[in-house]
Amino acid sequence: MVDTNCGVVYQGPGEVTVEDLDFPKLELAEQNGRRLQHGVILKVLATNICGSDQHMVRGRTTAPAGLTLGHEITGEVIETGRDVEFIKNGDLVSVPFNIACGRCRNCKERHTGVCENVNRERPGAAYGYVDMGGWHGGQARYAVVPYADFNLLKFPADRDTVMAKLPDLAMLSDILPTGYHGAYTAGVTTGSTVYVAGAGPVGLACATACLLLGAAVVIVGDMNEQRLAQARGFGCETIDLSQHADVGEQIEQILGVPEVDAAVDCVGFEARGHGPNGGEQPAVVLNTLMDITRAAGRVGVPGLYVTGDPGASDENARVGQLGLKLGLGWAKSESLTTGQCPVMSYNRQLMMAILHDRVHVARNVNATVIPLDQAPQGYAEFDRGAARKYVLDPHGLVGAAA
Numbered sequence: 001m002v003d004t005n006c007g008v009v010y011q012g013p014g015e016v017t018v019e020d021l022d023f024p025k026l027e028l029a030e031q032n033g034r035r036l037q038h039g040v041i042l043k044v045l046a047t048n049i050c051g052s053d054q055h056m057v058r059g060r061t062t063a064p065a066g067l068t069l070g071h072e073i074t075g076e077v078i079e080t081g082r083d084v085e086f087i088k089n090g091d092l093v094s095v096p097f098n099i100a101c102g103r104c105r106n107c108k109e110r111h112t113g114v115c116e117n118v119n120r121e122r123p124g125a126a127y128g129y130v131d132m133g134g135w136h137g138g139q140a141r142y143a144v145v146p147y148a149d150f151n152l153l154k155f156p157a158d159r160d161t162v163m164a165k166l167p168d169l170a171m172l173s174d175i176l177p178t179g180y181h182g183a184y185t186a187g188v189t190t191g192s193t194v195y196v197a198g199a200g201p202v203g204l205a206c207a208t209a210c211l212l213l214g215a216a217v218v219i220v221g222d223m224n225e226q227r228l229a230q231a232r233g234f235g236c237e238t239i240d241l242s243q244h245a246d247v248g249e250q251i252e253q254i255l256g257v258p259e260v261d262a263a264v265d266c267v268g269f270e271a272r273g274h275g276p277n278g279g280e281q282p283a284v285v286l287n288t289l290m291d292i293t294r295a296a297g298r299v300g301v302p303g304l305y306v307t308g309d310p311g312a313s314d315e316n317a318r319v320g321q322l323g324l325k326l327g328l329g330w331a332k333s334e335s336l337t338t339g340q341c342p343v344m345s346y347n348r349q350l351m352m353a354i355l356h357d358r359v360h361v362a363r364n365v366n367a368t369v370i371p372l373d374q375a376p377q378g379y380a381e382f383d384r385g386a387a388r389k390y391v392l393d394p395h396g397l398v399g400a401a402a
């Protein structure tokens, strides 16, 4: 019996709706002029709302109205294309948000965030995202995953275990690997002191990853007190940036020195200035991190920076050109790692850490399961700064398992 499909559609700044969508078909189906024999159809079990979606929904990107949203997908394979050899119907899988062909130079080097073959405009693609190749979004009941043998991570556990851990496993499609990538590329290891800018889901996932990597002290900065309380709830120190403009001074109060070994930007280009009167300042996080990271230290930058921002407050920022204090970072021999997280480099190990109870990311980010048709409310509450990571449950199965 063929079910019907529906999903979340961007209607314009501040508005998303849930609309009927075509049921995906593999036979003869095309996306991006590409036949999908290497793809599968998933029944979507969980699909999360992300801060990256909010940049689009706030009208801060060039996303066109009508775009189907959603790049954080976990599901069950219900149909496999002719060229899919190893993934089978019934497999429960996590989908890396990056779409990658597995055949190009970058994929071979595991830079799957910048695959050369899946986006005509630039390297790198994702489901349901502006400038990311035009692939359909996954905040839906059903979704198509291309190059399925390469992209999918199959859970090596029975259905009951997977369903019980689904709120954690759902974070493998993006924020846990992304937070981990930020920490890892910043050099976080046993005994590190770390500053994480941003206590949204990515910042909280990054703080979780820092602790998993053995950091001695993780300091999280944000101006959202509820989100900072969430960070304190699992052992982080916090800095309330609505009260304190000088991050170095606050770090000194905690560590005795005004600097850290490693720092991670989990905010991106919509960053707000520090202190009681801070308006939007797109370079403030990058400049702060270069300032408070030790000489020769590393800075991870998962926070998103765009090439076009129609809502920017100045002409330069409209084209993604920011007032960076690069001289400061250069003088300190610091390194910065930017870009989409190559999810596949981390998701298997993080899955094992979840399955064996070494990491509790759903608890730390306050994963909150809601039905798909409540997605518009989820977007609105998340936009108001709720200390939650919303997990859409299109078939009512996650809620039932919990």
Ligand SMILES: NC(=O)c1ccc[n+]([C@@H]2O[C@H](COP(=O)([O-])OP(=O)(O)OC[C@H]3O[C@@H](n4cnc5c(N)ncnc54)[C@H](O)[C@@H]3O)[C@@H](O)[C@H]2O)c1
Residues within 6 Å of the ligand: 050, 051, 052, 053, 054, 055, 174, 175, 178, 197, 198, 199, 200, 201, 202, 203, 221, 222, 223, 224, 227, 241, 266, 267, 268, 269, 270, 271, 272, 273, 274, 284, 285, 301, 302, 303, 304, 305, 339, 340, 341
């Ligand atoms: N690189 C990747 O692969 C990747 C993947 C997922 C998300 N992202 C990006 O990561 C960023 C965070 O995602 P999220 O879902 O947590 O978003 P979010 O919007 O929920 O969280 C951002 C947080 O930053 C805080 N903030 C604003 N200015 C700040 C400042 N100057 N210092 C510290 N905190 C500040 C906000 O109050 C908010 O709590 C977004 O830019 C998102 O697009 C990147």
Ligand SMILES: [Zn+2]
Residues within 6 Å of the ligand: 049, 050, 051, 052, 053, 071, 072, 097, 174, 175
């Ligand atoms: Zn995301």
Ligand SMILES: [Zn+2]
Residues within 6 Å of the ligand: 100, 101, 102, 103, 104, 105, 106, 107, 108, 114, 115, 116, 117
């Ligand atoms: Zn590729």
